[in-house]
Amino acid sequence: MSRPRKRATVHDIAAAAGVSRGTVSRVLNGGYVSTEARAAIEAAILEVGYVPNNAARTLKMRRSQAVAFVALEPHSLFLDDPNIGSIMLGANAALSLADHQMVSLVVESARDTERVARYLSGGFVDGAIVVSARTRDPIIKVISDLALPAAFVGHPPELSESIPFVGIDNVDSARTITARLAASGRRRIGMIAAALDRDSGIDRLTGFRTALGTAYDSALVADVPHYDYGSGVKGMRLLLEREPELDGVFAASDAIAAGALEVLREAGRSVPGDVGVVGFDDSTWAVRCQPQLSTVHQPAKELGSFAAQLVLRQLQGEQVQTGGQLLPTPIVWRDSA
Amino acid sequence: MSRPRKRATVHDIAAAAGVSRGTVSRVLNGGYVSTEARAAIEAAILEVGYVPNNAARTLKMRRSQAVAFVALEPHSLFLDDPNIGSIMLGANAALSLADHQMVSLVVESARDTERVARYLSGGFVDGAIVVSARTRDPIIKVISDLALPAAFVGHPPELSESIPFVGIDNVDSARTITARLAASGRRRIGMIAAALDRDSGIDRLTGFRTALGTAYDSALVADVPHYDYGSGVKGMRLLLEREPELDGVFAASDAIAAGALEVLREAGRSVPGDVGVVGFDDSTWAVRCQPQLSTVHQPAKELGSFAAQLVLRQLQGEQVQTGGQLLPTPIVWRDSA
């Protein structure tokens, strides 16, 4: 095994400056130090190339100044959902301001789950932000057992009591944009519903149904597994087959909407002329599409920074309200409907 | 400040099981232990809910079993370059197999740079994988000064001596695909060159120039800052303005190519009929476009896992060849040229 080159410690500084460890510590952390001693120590620090050992500091202080960002299901997230990037950046910015380090952990397999659990337990982080947890993810139990200060992005229902979360109101957002689509004169409106094994998927469908009321027709709902482009293609084909007279589509995500647009183009339908299409997320997809998507803006960056705040406040001993917070989701009306 | 609930230590286990700390340690790490003692200790571990303190272990062992994944320029990377996600997943998978934890650190601002430098120095990680370093990024100096086992994805020229890297041959890949575009009968071929402050950007331009030889015309190179969609739109407009007779375009990335396609569509040019377009990356953009892009496949996942291997091998004391390794980049010929 390669032994890393010997690193300088406070002892080395003390020896070089001709003082004791305590005085060095006082220079580093504040306290009464004479100007001569301070100067000598500062010179010695540069001379020996000292960098503090965080592992030792963490051990003593029981604080690592680091917060984990746990990304579950990274495959679909990183590759199809640009939101995750914005959430990360938002969280990083907020933690950065509080002088905390964000370390993000990727959980892909069961093996990862176990290792991440060890990592979270091991005192390397003071808290955790968890994104995209499914209802029975084992990581949730680990965090709960450890009583690790944490926050969820999204809404894991069975834990709303013990761990705070931040999210959006999927039901109401879906209801609002569907209603607006209907108000624009569309008569036969379908939905490409996705991820019905998650709250977000179920809630968006519920909102759609609520908006249409008696006009709701379950035959006009195509049920696809994921929020991605390919699912959009599949879903749109299904809908067109079932109802050629369709003149409106609510897609459960922008990526799905993009796939739907492609199928509509192939089928020779004009958008928004023949068919109005609306999406969900206001991700980078929305402005890449032709025409640009009318969609629900999801405040990804704010979700990340809010979750970070929730963790930081717990670290300061504040009792945060459990039950969580829903951020507003303005509708962005562009050209696709 | 909230004091985390008191955690059980080896001492607590020892007390509960009626043995000494040493015996507990032997159960955890291997050694001669009687079956009764082992049973008692295992029961005690469950009883007190012991989780080992990694900070203490790291301090003692000088090994954290964690490797940093440092993402520089995350804005553009996360939001426009899907490659970064694949690189991360590849690295994570390789580290996971070796039972190492990947922690990814996001550097957005100067403030972040300093904090990440502290983190890397602090003994929390045994090594680092650095993605998308610019030539004079301060992080490079930190790693170099620390003599931290590291690997770069991409090619920072001034450090090729001391730190291994893995990348692709941008010059040759660009040359090859440009040559193929030319061979398909195009006479006036332009390029949308991007990120000329990075090696990758410069190299792709060099490859383009080499392929065209005497047919190269610097007026047909549009120089845009980033690898993103917006830059593609801007670059294509510029090219069309300068040379309306253009019949071929090499875009420095797929996102740029996507932007270019959009402008060509607006301008009423058919692709690949009037203009042949080729991209670079073979990212998710490539198959989303209409028509789908002919492009250079970048083995993102393999880059990540190879970089991880480079770090792991250094951790095992192996002397890895500096200078680095270039992975193959097959050309994927689809419909856009």
Place this chain on the structure above:
DNA sequence: TCCTACTGTGTGCACGTTCACACATCCGTA
């Protein structure tokens, strides 16, 4: 009987840090 090898257990120390405490000096004031 003694020596050696093997199994099993306990103790002390070190990793590098911070903090509480003890001590020392100087000054102003009772």
Place this chain on the structure above:
DNA sequence: TACGGATGTGTGAACGTGCACACAGTAGGA
């Protein structure tokens, strides 16, 4: 002169872990 406070410094202990070492008991062979 004596005292208290402010300023400055050194020492010892502790955070939780793993390992080297010492030691105890048993069994087998010379």
